[in-house]
Amino acid sequence: MTDTTPAVREIGIIMNGASGRMGYRQHLVRSILAIRDEGGFELSDGTKVTVRPLLVGRNAEKLAEIAARHGIEDYTTDLDAALADPKWEIYADFLVTKARATAIRKAIAAGKTIYTEKPTAESLEESIELANLAKKAGVKAGVVHDKLYLPGLQKLKRLIDSGFFGRILSVRGEFGYWVFEGDWQPAQRPSWNYRVEDGGGIIVDMFPHWNYVLENLFGKVNSVYTQASIHLPDRWDEKGEHYDTTAEDAAYGVFELEGGAIAQINSSWTTRVNRDELVEFHVDGTHGSAVVGLFGARIQPRNATPKPVWNPDLEDTIDYDATWQQVPTNDVFLNGFRQQWQEFLESYVTGTDYPFDLLAGARGMQLAEAGLESNRTGAKVTLNEIELD
């Protein structure tokens, strides 16, 4: 009798920063442990891929507590020892941005495959250096592109691929919500995000996301104009202590895209939400328009477009909300972080090219730096193609 049990390939993954907000919730619990607890996932050739995490951090007690809570056998505060051990094939990084490049350099030198949160480094120069190092070492790398995996954006991709929009003219993005100052209610995001000296700022945080969203859905970004602001100069940290905000907490950007579409995206931690979701994109095309969020997507084709007439003397009788149609889900969407992890692991096991690599990460940082420069100088900044050595 032939053995029909599928081959199982267990991959050891160093999870550095697994106690942080993103590291714990999205990467450890929702992705890696979800895969482990389901006994792995299947590749098209029937191979089962499963994962074994090694928690790495600076606080052994915290790591022990997480390990015990989730039945994880391996944790350590010694990154160098972890990198030296061939049992751990992938180095994954969820550290604060400031600490990332140093750790990734070490992991590349140790020959590990890299998977990392964005931004890949604190500067464009450093993110290009990492991409070059990985290329020279022949090391595979993946950079988180989670927003592309949001159900709403996957529906948007489907609309684009179906030709629904005709020629896309413009994209308006609204991202943000009120992040509490921290005095009378604790802030719901870590305080380092509001200090430029600690790697904070909404441009460095969000523009890498906008870069991959724009280039993968609408066209490469050719230029950017940005006006940013520190709207709230005073905030209070995790201990309730006052600090001066030194990083911008809102950025208003205009992006010219290859192919001619214009995108405008507001990113703000100082706005109160009056939309259906925390991020929404309104896309206008010659044949139809769509409004998509994290989950939802609504459309209005040109043959169902109402014909408003501007007349301030008459009350408008059109119920605009009612003129939009919901796009059905039609698919089962996994948690976006997990879906990307699975695609990356599949690409790693099968040895195929992975598009969201450190060069893609460097392009994200390029847009962030161009946004910062535009805000500083007041000029529109052109983005040139990055060439690796």
Ligand SMILES: NC(=O)c1ccc[n+]([C@@H]2O[C@H](COP(=O)([O-])OP(=O)(O)OC[C@H]3O[C@@H](n4cnc5c(N)ncnc54)[C@H](O)[C@@H]3O)[C@@H](O)[C@H]2O)c1
């Ligand atoms: N993809 C996304 O949607 C998304 C969302 C938020 C944050 N991020 C990115 O994820 C990363 C982590 O953000 P977070 O919100 O989870 O932050 P966090 O502060 O909650 O976690 C950061 C982790 O880094 C560790 N750390 C802090 N300083 C360190 C140092 N000097 N050396 C080594 N380790 C250190 C902490 O112990 C913690 O484990 C950032 O780069 C951020 O830009 C991505």
